[in-house]
Amino acid sequence: MKVIIPLFALLLLTLSIPVTASTLAGVVLQDSSLHAEPFSDAQQLGSLAARSTITVLQRQGGWYQVRDGQQREGWLHMSRVRLGGAASGSSVDLQGLSQAQRLLQSGRSGSSGTTVATGIRGLDAEDLGKASPNHQAVRQLAAYQADARAARQFAELAQLHQQSVAYLREKK
Amino acid sequence: MRKPSLFILLLLPALLLNLGQLQAQSWDKKLRNLDLKQTLRTAKQAFGEVDEKQEIRIGEEASAVLLGAAPLHPSEPLQGYVNQVGRWVALQSERPDLPWKFAVIDTSSINAFAAPGGHVFVTSGLLRQLQSEAELAGVLGHEVAHVLKKHHLDAVQKSAKLDLAGMLVSSQVNERRQQTLQRLNAGFRELYARGLDRDDEFEADRIGVILATRAGYDPYGLPAALQTLGALSATDSDLSLLFKTHPAPAQRLSALERYYPQLDAHARQPVLAERYHQQTRMLR
Numbered sequence: 001m002k003v004i005i006p007l008f009a010l011l012l013l014t015l016s017i018p019v020t021a022s023t024l025a026g027v028v029l030q031d032s033s034l035h036a037e038p039f040s041d042a043q044q045l046g047s048l049a050a051r052s053t054i055t056v057l058q059r060q061g062g063w064y065q066v067r068d069g070q071q072r073e074g075w076l077h078m079s080r081v082r083l084g085g086a087a088s089g090s091s092v093d094l095q096g097l098s099q100a101q102r103l104l105q106s107g108r109s110g111s112s113g114t115t116v117a118t119g120i121r122g123l124d125a126e127d128l129g130k131a132s133p134n135h136q137a138v139r140q141l142a143a144y145q146a147d148a149r150a151a152r153q154f155a156e157l158a159q160l161h162q163q164s165v166a167y168l169r170e171k172k
Numbered sequence: 173m174r175k176p177s178l179f180i181l182l183l184l185p186a187l188l189l190n191l192g193q194l195q196a197q198s199w200d201k202k203l204r205n206l207d208l209k210q211t212l213r214t215a216k217q218a219f220g221e222v223d224e225k226q227e228i229r230i231g232e233e234a235s236a237v238l239l240g241a242a243p244l245h246p247s248e249p250l251q252g253y254v255n256q257v258g259r260w261v262a263l264q265s266e267r268p269d270l271p272w273k274f275a276v277i278d279t280s281s282i283n284a285f286a287a288p289g290g291h292v293f294v295t296s297g298l299l300r301q302l303q304s305e306a307e308l309a310g311v312l313g314h315e316v317a318h319v320l321k322k323h324h325l326d327a328v329q330k331s332a333k334l335d336l337a338g339m340l341v342s343s344q345v346n347e348r349r350q351q352t353l354q355r356l357n358a359g360f361r362e363l364y365a366r367g368l369d370r371d372d373e374f375e376a377d378r379i380g381v382i383l384a385t386r387a388g389y390d391p392y393g394l395p396a397a398l399q400t401l402g403a404l405s406a407t408d409s410d411l412s413l414l415f416k417t418h419p420a421p422a423q424r425l426s427a428l429e430r431y432y433p434q435l436d437a438h439a440r441q442p443v444l445a446e447r448y449h450q451q452t453r454m455l456r
Contacts, residue, residue, distance in 0.1 A: 024403055061439025062392050062432055078395060079429040082422055084403035123242045123281040123295065124413050125365035133236035133357050137244055141235070141273040141291070144251035148268065151259035158305075158444055160388030162264070165438065168378040168431045 024056045026066065026081045034074035038063035045074045053085055224289070227325060228271065231289030233353060234324060234360040238277065238285055238293055245276040245296050253451040257305060258292055258312045264386035265320055274312065282401065283414045284311055285364065286318035288325045297410055300455050301400055305444035309387055310394025313380030320379065323372040324363060332359035367417025374419070374427050381428065381435065390443045391435035398425050 028048045036043040038060045048054065054066040054076070063075045146154070155162075222230065245251065251274075258274035270290035278296050285293040292315040294308075302308055318324060332355060367373075377394060385391040402421035404411055418424070 024400075026403075059392070059396055061390060062395070062436060077432075078392065078399065079425075079432055081399075082402060082425070083399040120278060120280050120296070121242070122297075122410050122412075123277070123279040123283065124409070125416060127241045128237065128365045128413075129361055131237050131240035131361055133233065134240040135232075135236050137239035138232050138235045140244060141275055144248070144255050144275060145271070145273055146252065146255040146259040148259065148263055151256050151263055154256040155260045155388065158442060158447055160260070160442060160444075163386050163388060163438060163441070165382055165385050167382050168434065170375070170378065171430055 024083050025085050026054050026056045026064070026083045027085045028052045028054060028076070029080050029082060032076055032080040034068070034072060034076060036074060038075045042075070046072060048076065054081070056081070056083060222325060228289030230325065230356065231287040231291045233356045234287035235291045237357055237360045238287065238364065242277040242279040245278040247454050250276055250452065250454060254294060257308055258316070261309050261313050261383050261387045262290070262316050264383045265316060267320055281410045281413060284315050286315040286324060288319065288322065290319055292316060292319070296455055299452050302397055302448065303400070303445060304393065305448040306384065306389040306393030306442065307397040308448060309384040309389045310380055311397055313383035314376045314394060316383055317376035317379035318368070318372070321372070321375060323368050323376070327368055328359040328363050331363065370419050374424065377424055377428055378431065385435065385438050385441070388441055390441045391438050395425060395428055
């Protein structure tokens with residue numbers, strides 16, 4: 001047991017590091033600096049051109065740790081990146097560029113994006129349109145409910161501390 | 173301050189009517205019958221305001237539509253986990269005492285839904301895409317915001333031209349009640365297939381980020397989830413309803429980006445990737 005627990009902890013730790021299970025490609029939205037650390041006043045390691053593709057290694061707050069085509073690693077703010085596009089790590093190839101452009105123009109990645117593995121049925125507009133109300137399932141919901149006390153204990157377990165933050169006022 | 177005074181003004185005719193009737197009968201018999209609560213409710217209903225009990229009842233009908241289209245996920249621990257995260261997030265709102273109910277619906281589609289009165293649904297397909305509890309908190313915060321702002325209640329009332337407040341009154345005879353419920357169901361079927369106004373979605377994003385931050389999570393959970401969704405193939409059938417009913421993830425990210433400087437003070441708050449992966453392991 002003494003060996004298993006640290007091993008398990010190590011496994012959990014590894015899970016927490018990458019952004020997703022598989023490393024994701026991203027596109028740089030505008031000319032940006034690559035930072036040594038996830039802070040805007042951190043040392044600048046170089047620059048990344050708009051539309052270049054990068055590989056995202058992990059996220060910390062609003063920053064992604066990325067690797068560019070020249071194998072340079074550093075931090076880039078999330079607002080400078082859109083995930084998606086061709087698999088990268090190399091410099092922009094033709095496919096990557098067209099992917100990047102599509103992403104920038106439509107806000108959506110093309111058909112070569114990650115495909116979602118499915119085993120069960122989907123739920124589309126048609127399914128909803130012909131849905132026959134299931135009241136029995138609605139009654140079932142109460143069985144899963146968490147009361148305020150349980151929710152507070154659950155938050156405490158993970159050391160989530162309540163913060164006082166005002167709602168964002170809409171900026172046009 | 174404008175609202176209460178207007179409300180009293182609207183209430184006056186109802187009160188005067190009661191006072192008028194008072195003269196015809198003995199004072200003390202009538203005083204017993206003058207139920208102020210009932211009078212208030214009647215006045216509200218005449219002007220289309222739905223009380224909380226009715227809101228919950230309407231939300232149950234909306235939920236019945238969603239659950240008629242996809243089943244609940246069978247894992248009780250998973251349902252319990254999502255309820256604890258959701259309730260903790262909802263506790264940070266101005267309606268902490270609603271009987272909040274969260275549920276995972278078992279479908280490969282990537283989506284989440286809200287129904288009036290504190291009902292929130294997230295698909296197992298979406299849970300598979302998320303990477304941390306902070307992301308889940310952001311997504312649930314977005315749905316909680318739809319409930320807080322009564323987006324679905326207002327939309328279904330508008331589009332189906334339903335007098336929701338006047339409906340579902342217990343005094344209604346059964347037949348009329350049945351008709352009412354059918355119209356309500358049809359209204360929600362249509363609304364969930366069509367989606368809310370885009371501005372409602374942007375508003376829910378702004379509120380969702382703050383609720384998750386107040387709950388102590390990393391504020392970038394919702395933006396990170398939107399980044400992941402944006403990277404998925406737009407042609408994937410599991411995304412068709414989400415993309416049909418919401419602005420594109422890139423647009424939602426652009427709308428949120430202007431607020432990032434306000435979030436950075438909280439950027440070091442926990443992400444809880446380990447707990448998330450542990451609690452959702454049955455989906456992988």
